């Protein structure tokens with residue numbers, strides 16, 4: 001069956017050429033890896049509320065109810081004690097296409113979530129054949145070409161659709177596509193099986209634990225926040241790393257979360273309200289430094305050298321979000337626009353960090369320009385910072401660039417298709433982490 005080898009479906013050569021400029025030989029392998037589904041599912045347990053042992057028992061119970069004696073393994077990694085991993089199913093073969101079933105088409109972002117174990121929410125359903133009944137089983141496909149019109153009632157024919165699995169219908173056409181009423185919400189199709197073998201549990205996140213990718217958990221561990229410190233999370237929404245920072249600090253100290261999207265800040269407020277040490281502001285972090293050196297009020301902008309640790313989880317091209325069934329970035333100039341804002345943010349971070357403080361720069365992408373080249377630029381531009389080893393190390397070293405020596409590459413973490421990331425335990429999304437320390441005065 002057809003499976004994409006590039007998120008750009010062979011139509012984005014210019015874009016593909018932007019991704020790895022020095023390491024072009026590694027590009028085909030990287031592109032096809034981006035299209036594949038990470039096979040492990042990871043939850044970060046909120047250890048302020050529950051124990052990892054108790055949450056593991058809860059997960060195992062859910063899996064047993066769903067899969068009986070074929071329930072997949074739940075395990076931890078000693079480097080990340082607050083994380084639990086769910087292994088893929090041993091035998092995803094019963095997700096096989098059944099010619100007797102009707103078909104249902106979803107968009108690519110819904111398709112990607114489905115391959116990672118989600119059910120299908122109403123907005124993701126593009127086409128449902130007329131006559132499809134409640135509780136009926138359907139073959140689910142993703143429309144890679146983006147040509148299937150929402151509300152299509154007939155069988156959608158295309159060479160660029162891929163089979164994802166078999167689902168049970170919970171909403172009918174009239175519930176999904178009623179133009180006169182509010183758009184439908186909720187689960188429209190419950191996935192019984194999928195071709196990735198990732199258990200179809202949906203998102204079990206609640207106050208006790210969060211569905212979160214492994215490198216994001218590594219990232220906050222690399223930052224290493226301590227109780228009582230003052231920590232800035234410059235690009236915080238939806239707040240998933242912010243809450244991890246607060247948890248590692250035992251909810252003692254000060255965590256300032258900034259984001260320049262008002263709606264995203266509103267969206268994370270209720271989650272953050274559970275932590276005493278977090279304060280969140282709708283604010284453009286490229287202006288977070290009070291350049292006038294005036295006495296600051298409590299909120300942003302802040303005086304220079306205000307923070308012990310800073311996380312810059314930068315806005316980026318997001319290409320590491322596997323599986324990339326089709327990339328929403330269509331022009332090279334969009335890809336080229338990210339390093340500019342990343343540099344502005346990094347410059348602010350260097351000024352806001354106290355001497356001896358720690359800065360972590362991370363992205364959920366794989367382009368050289370937003371990862372290793374950005375680090376090389378920062379080291380050139382700011383002699384007061386140096387790279388330090390990004391421990392705990394679960395990713396591979398950074399790519400070798402002329403401007404970075406071998407020791408520096410080893411200090412970086414790149415989650416990609418290299419041998420180091422191949423073990424089943426680490427089949428995760430693409431991500432990049434660099435840790436800097438600012439010289440003491």
Ligand SMILES: C[S@@+](CC[C@H](N)C(=O)[O-])C[C@H]1O[C@@H](n2cnc3c(N)ncnc32)[C@H](O)[C@@H]1O
Pocket residue numbers: 216234235236237238239240241242258259260261264283284285286313314315316364
């Ligand atoms: C990669 S996401 C952050 C994810 C978040 N750290 C987490 O783990 O939940 C990047 C965020 O940066 C925000 N952003 C983009 N430009 C910004 C700016 N100039 N100042 C502050 N936030 C910005 C976006 O709104 C987006 O929420």
